[in-house]
Amino acid sequence: MIVGEQKPLEEIKEMVADYERILILGCGTCVTVCFTGGEKEAGILASALRMATKIDGQEKAFDEATVQRQCEWEFLDAIEDKIKEHDLILSMACGIGVQAIVERFPEARVAPAVDTTFLGLPEEHGLWTERCAACGTCVLHLTAGICPIARCAKSLLNGPCGGSQNGKCEIDPEVPCAWQLIYDRLKAQGRLDQMLEIIPVKDWSTSRDGGPRKLVREDLRTD
């Protein structure tokens, strides 16, 4: 899932400063699961902004709505009227949702109320941790299902650096060393010989860092 955090209220207040009729738009999928930008959070943010702007003596109207997914046209089309009747859409979705609104409704002014942070796993209640960095060439079959790109602080592909201590990463004694996890898992599976296989230098052009990515499924396309 995509994990995000709500921006500080002060930053959001600056974004809405020049607008009078603002739609706070929640998203019902990833950001709802991580308690950042769903219906409930949209309501709380709307109340906070109403109070904060009233205290500042500003006349603004904050409306709320939540769609199942802001990253799909069909859900945005269902609230077209709402989008068009507001000066600003304050999106509580990830960055994809914000850009989906911009592309579907080019005239709309849109601002992000959320900082999109990573692709993560809800490890336990109230704790999300990064699991994938969308590198575009998955090597999890070579690393016992532990991602060395997202979970090793140096994204090392061939074993640990010299900083690993007692199974923890040198960046933080609370963070497991990804290569220790890989080693332990390969050992438990009787696959330690895999550690001797060199993973070739990575082609980063397939990564999300290598430029905008596209997935085309010709079998699903209708044009």
Ligand code: SF4
């Ligand atoms: S190897 Fe790449 S695609 Fe696979 S989990 Fe790690 S970052 Fe994601």
Ligand code: SF4
């Ligand atoms: S200690 Fe382990 S996880 Fe941390 S940077 Fe070195 S190899 Fe990567």
